[in-house]
Amino acid sequence: xxxxxxxxxxxxxxxxxxxxxxxxxxxxxxxxxxxxxxxxxxxxxxxxxxxxxxxxxxxxxxxxxxxxxxxxxxxxxxxxxxxxxxxxxxxxxxxxxxxxxxxxxxxxxxxxxxxxxxxxxxxxxxxxxxxxxxxxxxxxxxxxxxxxxxxxxxxxxxxxxxxxxxxxxxxxxxxx
Numbered sequence: 001x002x003x004x005x006x007x008x009x010x011x012x013x014x015x016x017x018x019x020x021x022x023x024x025x026x027x028x029x030x031x032x033x034x035x036x037x038x039x040x041x042x043x044x045x046x047x048x049x050x051x052x053x054x055x056x057x058x059x060x061x062x063x064x065x066x067x068x069x070x071x072x073x074x075x076x077x078x079x080x081x082x083x084x085x086x087x088x089x090x091x092x093x094x095x096x097x098x099x100x101x102x103x104x105x106x107x108x109x110x111x112x113x114x115x116x117x118x119x120x121x122x123x124x125x126x127x128x129x130x131x132x133x134x135x136x137x138x139x140x141x142x143x144x145x146x147x148x149x150x151x152x153x154x155x156x157x158x159x160x161x162x163x164x165x166x167x168x169x170x171x172x173x174x175x176x
Contacts, residue, residue: 003043006036007151007174025152025176027062027123040173041069044121044149047171048074051146054116055079059105059134060086062123066151070121079111079118081134092140096133105130107137114142125150125172128159135166147171 001009010033012026030036044066057079058067064080071078084093084104091106112118118138122131125148135145145168153160153172160170 003036003039004174007040010036011152011174025124025154027065027151030151031065037066037069040066040151041073043173044070044171045073048119048147048149048169051119051169052117053119053146055112055143056119056121057081057107057112057134057138058120059122059130063121065123066149067121070119070149074119077111079107081105081107081137092137094133094136094140096129098129099127103130105133105137107134107141109141112138112141112143116143117146118143119147119149120145120168121149123151125153125159125170126157128157128162131159132162135163152176 010029012029014024014026017024053074055077056067056071058064060082068078084106087106087108090109092109093104093106095102095104120134138145145166147169149171151173153175155175
């Protein structure tokens with residue numbers, strides 16, 4: 001069985017979470033299988049091996065789970081992107097729209113060197129607002145988004161449309 005099939009059979013659907021009408025893709029069962037986590041990490045690393053990745057940025061909080069593992073596998077720095085007010089040093093910030101309201105994410109100003117090639121990771125690509133804002137943070141710091149990686153892409157929500165303009169490779173291990 002390939003890694004995509006293993007992920008699909010392991011992910012748990014939670015109906016009506018966090019609100020009615022939503023089918024939440026719960027990745028926590030993946031974390032109980034150390035070998036599958038290793039396979040997922042290896043798959044991401046293999047798919048970006050042709051790129052000169054110099055850092056892995058990941059979005060709080062589920063993006064951190066595999067983002068850090070990918071950074072370790074690639075032997076590059078890990079760059080956390082967090083909700084406003086969670087990082088202690090000077091930050092760049094970027095706001096984005098949510099279904100009901102808006103949010104702000106931040107990244108340390110010294111996390112990325114100019115022209116550094118960054119892999120931007122999150123667990124899920126849905127509408128693309130969060131990952132678009134994270135891309136803008138990387139650009140503010142002078143970095144390049146070389147590739148995006150997601151465990152899951154909800155293709156029917158067209159989130160990839162928001163990030164196509166950045167011209168980076170998009171790696172999604174599972175699509176729905």
